[in-house]
Amino acid sequence: MDEHPAEPPSRGERQQQTRAALVDAAREVFARDGYHGAGLGEIARIAGYTRGAVYSNFASKADLFLAVMDANLRDIGGRAWDPFDPATTGAGTEVAEVIRGIALATLEFIAVAARDERLSEELAGRVQVLLDLYTRIAAEARADGEPLAAAEVGALLAALDQGVTLLALTGLASIDQRMMRIGLRRLVDPARAATEDARDSRDAPGGPAALHDQVIQQRIAAALRDPALPGGERG
Structure with a gap:
């Protein structure tokens, strides 16, 4: 038997928990209602706090949106990711709609x-x-022998990523995860891409194309499975 029960969270820890819950709830509301349509009161309600909790943690709705962006960037920033890895399973309809809402x-x-x-x-x-x-x-x-600097290739990769998202939102073109990876590979290493693309062309899954969308997909899918998280199933 533990004779030393865990100490209650400190004020700083409670504030971090509150901010994390508000950010997760904000992601859901921004995706559903858009940036302009999202209400801070609704975000607070979904997170389980009062509107005052939002204002005590974020100066404005814009700062809360920036915090959502920061959370997404933290999720992907430390991950090893290789465009030559096989494509992963695509998103379900509900998750894909949330991703589209976030992009809008x-x-x-x-x-x-x-x-x-x-x-x-x-x-x-x-x-x-x-x-x-x-x-x-x-x-x-x-x-080997790539004439462009890594920063230049990185800028092209980012431009492809963001451009794919914009095309998808217009509805004029649909570029799935397999196509996106093929494009990234051809920018990074065209010779190797010629071999890897042929392997990926058979039975490769679709799903969100952009790198950051894939990470958001995983986070949203986890929330939908867990009723305790913002965005999870609620009774």
Whole structure:
């Protein structure tokens, strides 16, 4: 028997838990209602807190959206990822809709940030994190004799990633995970891609194409399975 029961969480730990719950709830509401349509009261309700908890942790809805972006970037930032790995299982319909909603909300936020100097700087910092991630991928998978610098290839990878998302949102083109990986591979190592693409062309799953979408897919799918998490099934 444990004679030393665990100490209650400190004030700082409680605040971290509150912020994490609000960020998870915000991801759900932003995906469902869009950036402009999302209400802080609704986010607080889903997280299990009052509206005051939102204002005590975030200066504005924009800062809460930036926190959602930060959480997504943290999820993918430390992961080893290789475009030559086999494609993983595609997303279900519900998860795919959430991912699409997040992408649309992000476009709304970008338009808002473009007209605000502080938000523009904050957004640029997040975009740089994504560029650094793709630069790392390019550096680790680059072919011998590649004339472009890793940062240049990384920028092209990020542009492909974001461009695919934009095309998908317009409904004019559908690029699944298999096609996305083929495109990334051809940018990183065209010669190796010719071999790997043939292997992936048979029975490869579809699903969200962008790298960050794949990570968000895993997070959302876990929430849908767990009633205790924001976004999970509720009785």
